[in-house]
Amino acid sequence: MFKNTAKELQSWSQRNVGQIKLQLLVAKTVVHWLDKAQEERQLTMEEHQLRKELKLKSLGLSSLERTMIRLRSRISYLRDGDANTHLFHMQAGHRAKKKFITRLQHGEHTAVTHEDKETMLFQHFNSILSTASDRTELIDLAALNIQPVDLHQLDCPFSEAEVWGTLRSLPNDKAPGPDGFTVEFYRVAWPVIKEAIMAAFNAFYRNSCAHLRRLNGNGIQYKVA
Known part of the structure; x- marks a missing residue:
């Protein structure tokens, strides 16, 4: 038609x-x-x-x-645009270059290296977000007829069923990350890679994010028997 x-x-x-x-x-x-x-x-x-x-x-x-x-x-x-093509990698590379911060200026100090920028950003936001201020007014949610919501599940570790359910809900030809691996790859290779995927999720849950940027440069090694 x-x-x-x-x-x-x-x-x-x-x-x-x-x-x-x-x-x-x-x-x-x-x-x-x-x-x-x-x-x-x-x-x-x-x-x-x-x-x-x-x-x-x-x-x-x-x-x-x-x-x-x-x-x-x-x-x-x-x-x-979302297929594993040269166009996709050009888009991903362009976004990375566009979002890259070459330097940070705070007062008379200039941060150029990644470690210096990380330290400067941490100190800046830590001074803002870590300072608790006394509240002068409170909101009574019960008076507004707003029922409380149990959010304890947000603090629970990632489960294999949750990750697998998310993969099944995504389109097959979409690449969820800049590495170019499509959802279909993750579904087919799930029995092989699920332990590594869950280990990455658990490390992220434990705030072990020191090497998180390596996710953008990962690769697969094939072994021919």
């Missing part, structure tokens, strides 16, 4: 719109000829009107061409 619709739309576009690039090239070429002729002689009224109409047509065709290119790029990104 969708293939037939796409074919009909393409046929309609050829009949009513035609080839955008060819029309734009012809319009710009004729305008260029008229501009060169205007340098040597006075254009007639018909030539002035034709030049004006072609310039307006060129603007409309250029706008239409940009719209078509933008729509095609969106379709390409929807098709290849």
